Amino acid sequence: MATFTTDTAPQTAPGGEMAVPETRVRWSVPVALFSCVLLAFFDKISIAALFTDPHFQQAMGIDFDTTRLGLLMSAFLLSYGFSSVFLSSLGDKISPVKLLSAMMVSWCVLMVLMGLSHNYSVMIALRILLGIAEGPLLSLAYTIVRRTFPARLQARATMMWLLGTPIGAAIGFPLSIWLLNSFGWQSTFFVMALLTLPVLILVRIGLRHIPHLATGPGATSQQARRSARHMLMRNPHFWLICLFNIAFLTYLWGINGWLPGYLIKGKGIHLEHAGLLSSLPFIAMLLGEVTGAWLSDKSGRRAVACFISMAGAALGLFAVLHLSSPLAVIAAMSFSTFMWGAGAPNIFALLSRATPPEASATAGGIFNGLGNFAGALSPAVMGLLIAYSHSMDAGLLFLVMAAALSCVLLLPLLKRY
Template sequence: MANQQVSVSSVTNELETQQEEKVNWFIPIGLFSCVLLAFFDKISIAALFSDEQFQKALGIDFDPTRLGLLMSAFLFAYGISSMVLSGIGDKFHPTKMLLFMVSSWCFLMIFMGFTHHYGTMVFLRILLGIAEGPLLAISYAIVRRTFPQKMQARATMLWLLGTPLGAALGFPISLYLLHNFGWQSTFFVMAAFTVPVWWLIIIGIRHPNLSHKQNKNANGQVSPHEIAETKLQRNILLRNSHFWIICLFNIAFLIYLWGMNGWLPSYLIKGKSINLEHAGILSSLPFIAMLFGEAIGAWLSDRYDRRALVCFISLLGAVAGLAGVLLLDNTYSIILMMAFSMFMWGAGAPNIFALLAKATQKQVSALAGGIFNGLGNLAGAAAPLLMGVLITITHDMDSGLLFIVIIGLIGSLLLLPLIKKY
């Protein structure tokens, strides 16, 4: 009789799992749209750096330092928000939080479109960074609650693809709008994109576990033993030298990402004298290469389980490609070399999270992820500003890319002690 009950229970659980798997794929699609939109908002400002009308509207002309600060101010606020507000999805219904966040992005983009003052634009960029900071943590929490463990990697990959696709589509869309309708249109169109995303959240991101976990947290109590165990694991994490090495590697990894996102269009236009319309089309190709790099890198790493080695080769190959760009003058050669560089970077993107998971305990995954993501984005926030300062001092756009090459080389070498173990 007991065996029959277990059998019935197993069949019921299996049927429920199959039903969830059919419905739950709408969840990463909704999250993908959020990440895609967020990345549009992140990089749209970079397309305006070389626009004289935008510079005149803010009263700054072509000042690389102050233009870089527009990206760095956002990223600094984003990094702080990512660390401080990363647990917000555990205290409030995550779907409602996403709706609130996307709505705030819409209003902030509209305000930016009407802004004609540099200080106000910086302030609005800071608010946008705060509003977008919790997105990845909330997305991860939603997937973890609604997907079985064996499917979480695929679900996570789906919404993470919004990052390279957002850059691949965001640059040409922003440059097209800028060239044909003026700088203000880039903000207003991005604001309009929030409407379909808002509805995708309502339609797609629904699951009983999203509410059930919150009620359980509100009414349940944590035992003293669990509290003591959590403190022990936290202390072990903070004394884990391998964890801090991975965090330092991630800093170099994200300096590459945000440095390229902040200055790629301007570098192609002013540093390599590529026509604006050509840059709008061609500047998306490296980010398309990044997308393929993510897919291939994830497959290779899962197949051979060599997380640290893949990450090491990824960043080393990325900076080698950038070094090649510095030596080239032909437009198509430059784009192909930059595409190779970003393909290599993309190969490491999904693996760095797998490397972090391999080197840390599951009990402190949220803490480890918050420190890891927050420190990386805080350091990455400085990249556009530092590159702007270097360009101003040297009067040479190549100096910005050289900065990324040096930091990336140091970061990749940091992983050498971890290659055999992970």
């Protein structure tokens, strides 16, 4: 495995991007980041498997109130977005290993407290705290990869840690439903807390050679970073990418929040089959991320890859609305998530192309934070639409419209990126 060296200084590539020497590439870095994202995603979506459980609803003091259940996901995402925007700069001040270790310890404690909670208001508060604790994760992962991998490998390195999202959902949903049916709703939280321990060990091993981003190789002066941030705020392409990411994450969190409920309530799939079937679209998402990263690194057309991915995602979901066979529904849903996955690693590579490297943490924090602020509304908006229309399809149609809008936003960037 290639390791970091200290005798080769970073250079600047055309366009201002830092050129990372091949001898400094260490693939254990995205592997460790993958384990972090996987764990965090387990924590995010475990709550969604409980939405249709009467014992959980009784413990929280609510019935199948789609609006209040949706708020359990939205409360997390709102605080997650706030934390991503305002706390991601900690990655420039604190060692990545120390920061990630502290974050994971807090995740573990909060999951235990959720398992002990029997009050809806307390659960909302704990979900908010979990969002704050997880907020800087993706920005920190993006910044680490950008500083430690050459541009031609960044989509693939990003894909490796982003795989934690679909794998987390593919494993997390059936695992949560199995735990729910076998041991009760509290076990879903306690098991997620227990999984923190092996991940913490892997992170401390895999990232032990990562330098402090503010003082290590490639670090820049405070004045240069301030100038880069000023340029970033005046960059219209950066803001278009942020708007695209809002629609991009609206799709993701809408699917994560309501897929099991949609299959059970909307398509009449029995609970014992929903866990397995709900994992298939996320397996397809995983394959999409691998395929999209490889093709995009070969072509270098980041904006085009993102455009095609969301156009396909919209078409797949639109087909789901008109299908009734469980297998046909899952096939169309899987096509949609495959196409979404093909764009996931490319959107970070697109952000890297359009922003100065000196403002990586700031760009990643704003990009991820704004996307999750808006994405946070997706489960709640879908819940309101479902309640108002008395149709689960209304929530899915909202995601189709968001995906179509995201394609329009990318039109000005297709030729340049």
